[in-house]
Amino acid sequence: MKVSLFITCLTDIFYPDVGKNVVELLERHGCEVDFPEKQTCCGQPAFNSGYHKDAKKAAKHMIETFEHAEKVVTPSGSCAAMFKEYPSLLKDEIRWRERAEQLAGKTYELTQFLYRVLHVTNTGATLQGVATYHTSCHMVRLLGETEAPYVLLSNVQGLELKELPNKQNCCGFGGTFAVKMSTISEQMVDEKVEHIEETEADVLIGADNGCLMNIGGRIQKEKKPIKVMHIAEVLNHREMGGGDV
């Protein structure tokens, strides 16, 4: 299947390794990965801040960029949800709205695509360790995807998954919220880290680099011995040096 990858700006600039894992993972499951070079940002920062005129510019550009795609896959529930917001953002411009609807209809978050479209339940990954999974708000509530990451992670060989207490609570990222309301955001991320520690996991897994940048940044600042991994890195992970050739 031909898949057009929307890598997201955070992954492009700050987490290129996650991007590489996404490509390998998709290829491993028989996808031909296309990367439209003109892609920029989904426009969520402007949209969420109320600058919808500016967000529309980004939206139209992305609609054009991905118009040729059969399926669009992105390693972020939040950015996928933004694509799905385009039709309502452009509701007053009928032609654009129709094009937006087409894009929204063919867009999938990575794990959602693997599980729901390719019907993959086991990616053949191996990772020794105890991990906990952070459910990102937009993936769960805006995309309604509650199953895919759990199914895929449950089949990673060697991985013990611990339930994260109060997993329904936001980590405090929220884009500009993290800097605009930093006092509150700090309390939220602190509580999140507290709960992660309660699980005694060595690895925190998430499916959205926004959340991971926030939680991971706090973990790093506090020098906690917890490794942070994007789910693509986990699902594409193979044990090294096992001699298993």
Next chain:
Amino acid sequence: MSSGNVQNQTTFLNHVADRLGRERRTTVNPPSYFSFPHQKMGKEADISELAKVLKKQCLAIHTDVREATINNLREVIDQVFVEYEAITAAVWDDPRFHQFGLDSIVERPQVSVWGEEPGREANIQAAEQADVGITFSDYTLAESGTVVIMNGAGKGLSVSLLPTNYIAIIPLSTLVPRMTQATAAIHEQAEKGRRLPACINFISGPSNSADIELDLVVGVHGPVRACYILVDDLKKEKKNEHETN
């Protein structure tokens, strides 16, 4: 009954219509609802199943349950009196007390019948000083453990409210699955243009509050304890049916 005053209606409602961007509406088509989940609940249950649901729910709402036949109802009530260390009682002026063989309770000097004393204050006073208030249930909602009572005239509001304890006599024939059946009956009255009782109570157990640290305290301004006595009033009817057959 003379009509009450309605003030500022026209200006107010014209303004509302204006804000809604249209003329005032004098007719509205009733909404067409596409689903009726409330009507499905408990639809298949027979009386004994409903009684089971009711009894289970009573555990959750801190309500005592006793079962009686018409023959031993009086004794069962007296046992509850002993348990609650109750002597005085306030009861409705309701023919069902006679039908259920409770004349001997109603006639006791420690029992005051609503409306028996002249004047509002004296009746309220009597109820306020009673250890127990007793009413019959008009509809009994299994799901929520609720006694629905239609107050009015000899059926004073105060009887189920002011005494320290409350006993509801629940003929099994009053059992329905949930609020839906009771409100449907009330709706039917309203639709026929009948004036409803000035007060209809849906009572589910004793009064309670969780206003302090969300800790549940049973017994606040209303009764501190509540007891439902389920009376099997169906057996006799069944017998009659057989006889007539």
Next chain:
Amino acid sequence: MAMKIGGRSFDKRAEQGVRDSYMRETVRTAQERLYTNKSQAEEELGDWEEWRSLSEKIRSHTVDNLDYYLERLSENVSKNGGHVYFAQTAAEANRYIQSIAERKEAKKVMKAKSMVTEEISMNEALEATGVEVIESDLGEYILQIDDHDPPSHIVAPALHKNKEQIKDTFSRRKGYQKTSKPEELTQFVRKKLRREFLEADIGITGCNFAVAESGSVALVTNEGNARLVTTIPKTHIAVMGMERVVPTWEELDILVSMLCRSAVGQKLTSYVTGLTGPKAQEDVDGPEEFHLVIVDNGRSNILGTPFQSALHCIRCAACINVCPVYRHIGGHAYGSIYPGPIGAVLSPLLEGYEDHQDLPYASSLCAACTDACPVKIPLHELLVEHRKVIAQEKKTTLGETFAMKGFGLVASSPRLFEMAAKTAPALLAPFTNKETIEKGPGPLKEWTAIRDFPGPKKERFRDWVKERNKGGAE
């Protein structure tokens, strides 16, 4: 007490909330308990989403036809012998209520919990005319005797106080001598207020729902105080926000079921009381006189706008009980008697942006509120809608407007995006320590005060793709 509570800026209030460890512990426990209870209650109903959709439909139909249903309601109340007063403003509502108190020569008014009476500052208006107003809901009573501390939650108004603090208030103000056990505190109030109920001249309640077809008012309570208030005093005044109407008892069934489950996880509260006042001739107790005051107070301004669904709210507080922001700052930080997500949506609509402009930003847009709402109000979308209005009216800082203009430009031009992404590493290089940024410049400062920021990598993902494709072509 008007809607607005507390002075100072939002930031200061939020900081104070964050520092209040008692309050935070209580709120945290409460949220977790309510979350469990509500989830259970949802499950018991079967298809929760079906119930939500039905409820949404009922609310939107009613609000779309509000003039019609309010007319039917008022005609039916009047037919039953009750009086109806339509009040455009808080002042009009208060003047009417004062005039009843005056005519009845009332000395004592007993009140059940009601948010709309808080909103219009009714207590202060009555007290100004020399009438004593006693709050009878346990939570409201606690706040009233503690120098009118404002409510911090629309269902559990005294949620910010722990039992020790409540015990202290009781002993200081009312000579209470027992322990801080909630049972003992509650028994004390029961005894104390019984007398007051029997002596009150007027009972005042809010209105959870008014049923248009019969002119009835439904009150959803647990303590029994609202029943006392509407049974003993000879006059009952119900005050309702104009949107709280339902067409018939059949819709009342659905909405009451949703309200009880969403608010406290109960199937039904201990008392759901349907009042079709005043009392009939042959009735012995119950009010001889009944007044329904229907309040606009800014609500009509919401009609016909993108915010109309905010009027569908049934005040269950489910959004508050799941809000991670509320969790850490508590209700008072919102500076409004309506806190949490619904408060952040409603307060600027009812009272204007001036006092409440920060509220729409006090959300990470995690959508927990939208998900929890039993009538499907898209709360987080309405918060974004507020931000849109604020941005359009240029009430944001110039810097932000400029930055977002720049964003639009960059995000719609691959060339500029490329440039920005390329310059970022160079600009951030002086602050980058190994792979991360511990102390960032400009807006990054707020970020790095709390968390490290990833340093931009030398090779971006797209560079890798380019290289790889080249390799593949070779």
